[in-house]
Amino acid sequence: MDRVFALSGLLVLPFWGLMIFLPRARWTRRIMESPLVVLAPALLYTALVLPALREVLPIVNRPSLEAVASLLGSPAGATIGWVHFLAFDLFVGRWVYLDSRDRDISPWLMAPVLYLTLMLGPMGFSLYLAVRALAGRQADAHVEISASRRVKEA
Secondary structure (H helix, E strand, O other), X not given: OHHHHHHHHHXXXXXXXXXXXXXXXXXXXXXXXXXXXXXXXXXXXXXXXXXXXXXXXXXXXXXXXXXXXHHHOOHHHHHHHXXXXXXXXXXHHHHHHHHHHHOOOOHHHHHHHHXXXXXXXXXXXXXXXXXXXXXXXXXXXXXXXXXXXXXXXX
């Protein structure tokens, strides 16, 4: 289990590297547009959970703090949880990256947001929603200014 835990990050780090360090590359976008980038960690998660399904399913169906802590307190449970984080953080990060590129949000601004999404998923996602809202307001203001200038010129 130690080796699986240690190597699992290799399934996602290349994609994070592309999104953070080469966000404007055409092939980065092409690669990240495929939902298959999340497939490897999702399959690893499935392979880890299936043998433990009898133990895991009752805990997730009726969670209690004690049961979840017990599950995650074992090497197998911690590895399953870690791979779950890796898969879903990449899924969210992929959406954040693609959405930010569609909105033409600066990659310099997005690099720390994506890093935070990798490290502390929900916090990075929340920050992105704030950045997205601010970027949307700025874009709306720019469109309104441009439109009012055209009206005045006409």
